[in-house]
Amino acid sequence: MTTLVSPSRxxxxxxxxxxxxxxxxxxxxxxxxxYLVGENERLAALDxxxxxxxxxxxxxxxEAVIADLAARRRGLGEERNAVLAERxxxxxxxxxxxxxxxxxxxxxxxxxxFSTLVVGVARLGDxxxxxxxxxxxxxxxxxxxxxxxxxxxxxVNVLEPGVAMQLPLPDQAEDTGIVSVGLSLKTFLYHVFPxxxxxxxxxxxxxxxxxxxxxFGVATAxxxxxxxxxxxxxDAVAHVILQVTTYVMxxxxxxxxxxxTAIIAKQGLGILGVYSxxxxxxxxxxxxxxILLAVAGYFIIGGKVVELIRRIRExxxxxxxxxxxxxAFPKTMEELRRFGCNDRVVSFVxxxxxxxxxxxxxxYMTFASLFIAQSYGIELSLTTQITMLLVLMVTSxxxxxxxxxSLVVIAGTLATFDIPEAGLALLLGIDPLLxxxxxxxxxVGNSVATAVVSKWEEKPELGVAAATP
Numbered sequence: 001m002t003t004l005v006s007p008s009r010x011x012x013x014x015x016x017x018x019x020x021x022x023x024x025x026x027x028x029x030x031x032x033x034x035y036l037v038g039e040n041e042r043l044a045a046l047d048x049x050x051x052x053x054x055x056x057x058x059x060x061x062x063e064a065v066i067a068d069l070a071a072r073r074r075g076l077g078e079e080r081n082a083v084l085a086e087r088x089x090x091x092x093x094x095x096x097x098x099x100x101x102x103x104x105x106x107x108x109x110x111x112x113x114f115s116t117l118v119v120g121v122a123r124l125g126d127x128x129x130x131x132x133x134x135x136x137x138x139x140x141x142x143x144x145x146x147x148x149x150x151x152x153x154x155x156v157n158v159l160e161p162g163v164a165m166q167l168p169l170p171d172q173a174e175d176t177g178i179v180s181v182g183l184s185l186k187t188f189l190y191h192v193f194p195x196x197x198x199x200x201x202x203x204x205x206x207x208x209x210x211x212x213x214x215x216f217g218v219a220t221a222x223x224x225x226x227x228x229x230x231x232x233x234x235d236a237v238a239h240v241i242l243q244v245t246t247y248v249m250x251x252x253x254x255x256x257x258x259x260x261t262a263i264i265a266k267q268g269l270g271i272l273g274v275y276s277x278x279x280x281x282x283x284x285x286x287x288x289x290x291i292l293l294a295v296a297g298y299f300i301i302g303g304k305v306v307e308l309i310r311r312i313r314e315x316x317x318x319x320x321x322x323x324x325x326x327x328a329f330p331k332t333m334e335e336l337r338r339f340g341c342n343d344r345v346v347s348f349v350x351x352x353x354x355x356x357x358x359x360x361x362x363x364y365m366t367f368a369s370l371f372i373a374q375s376y377g378i379e380l381s382l383t384t385q386i387t388m389l390l391v392l393m394v395t396s397x398x399x400x401x402x403x404x405x406s407l408v409v410i411a412g413t414l415a416t417f418d419i420p421e422a423g424l425a426l427l428l429g430i431d432p433l434l435x436x437x438x439x440x441x442x443x444v445g446n447s448v449a450t451a452v453v454s455k456w457e458e459k460p461e462l463g464v465a466a467a468t469p
């Protein structure tokens with residue numbers, strides 16, 4: 001596939017993204033200290049008042065007093081929501097910059113996944129090739145997912161970031177704003193198999209698009225000569241979409257600037273101090289996960305894994321800045337092809353990875369779930385923790401690569417194991433900061449997986465830019 005962006009222009013985009021990141025942090029800090037100081041001080045005061053009311057509620061025994069405290073809690077909550085809405089309104093112009101960019105990226109993802117996966121599957125030739133590569137791909141995905149989940153479980157048990165919180169059990173009726181997902185087999189299967197491919201594309205249901213694309217690609221290969229016309233057309237569509245991606249990527253530095261300005265303006269740099277232990281330990285876990293992924297990749301592709309990480313630094317930075325691994329999908333695909341991965345394997349493995357192999361999100365799920373349990377002093381046996389790990393292994397498949405998607409799965413898991421869902425409120429303030437790291441890690445995990453499967457299948461000279469056909 002032809003290169004769409006020159007190396008010099010690509011490095012310029014990466015440079016501008018870094019500039020946008022730094023400028024966004026600086027402006028966000030200024031806005032937090034001056035423009036939003038009133039709202040932030042009011043929110044801090046309301047949080048203190050709410051905590052005091054909740055403490056009094058736990059100690060009270062008279063029903064009339066409890067009812068009065070509950071009414072005061074609701075009133076304070078409504079006032080807090082009003083202040084939050086006002087703060088959101090003030091930073092909305094900056095948040096819109098990131099939102100528009102993410103909408104443009106989502107506009108690209110569905111047709112890109114469909115066209116590239118159909119071409120990739122059809123060019124594999126037959127169902128045996130699809131099964132062979134699919135089996136190898138899922139084997140790697142399952143292994144890396146288990147490694148990520150286990151690492152999160154081990155770290156949170158060793159480091160115990162939630163023990164210092166020592167919080168009382170919250171009101172079960174407390175609303176976190178996160179809707180939990182059902183864990184039934186029916187819900188899971190409905191999430192996998194599309195009733196309408198148009199609806200799946202409209203909602204960017206990547207897993208459903210993948211399922212339809214697999215059927216379409218196998219059928220295209222099966223009809224022989226007429227299928228070659230479809231393959232050629234789909235290949236042209238993929239090239240067009242990648243060219244559209246090039247245009248959209250010019251907006252990436254502006255989007256990064258807007259996203260960082262909005263986050264820091266609302267949360268301030270102080271949030272890093274309040275939760276510094278949790279944030280530091282989680283990012284330490286991500287660093288360990290990166291090393292483990294690189295070591296695992298080293299055994300397959302050798303020292304070229306270092307070159308792979310170097311090549312995908314721009315998609316990593318983009319995913320980190322926007323808190324969305326989806327935003328980096330088109331650029332990751334382009335860089336993997338430049339690295340030397342086989343086109344067919346890239347078109348097949350990478351879209352699957354966005355449904356089955358979100359390593360950063362997987363580690364976060366066990367880390368966050370057990371952190372919340374520790375914060376409330378809830379002891380979970382090793383057997384229960386392993387059961388939770390297996391539940392997350394299943395329910396996380398098909399999770400969207402967009403902000404807060406992990407929290408939705410965690411909410412459902414907490415309810416299953418009788419851990420208060422209201423504990424998610426502990427993470428909502430810093431979740432954007434944690435989401436940045438896990439989104440970047442998702443890009444690393446999927447890139448390593450694609451390179452490994454490409455080496456297994458085709459044994460190309462990875463690390464050397466693929467020749468233009």
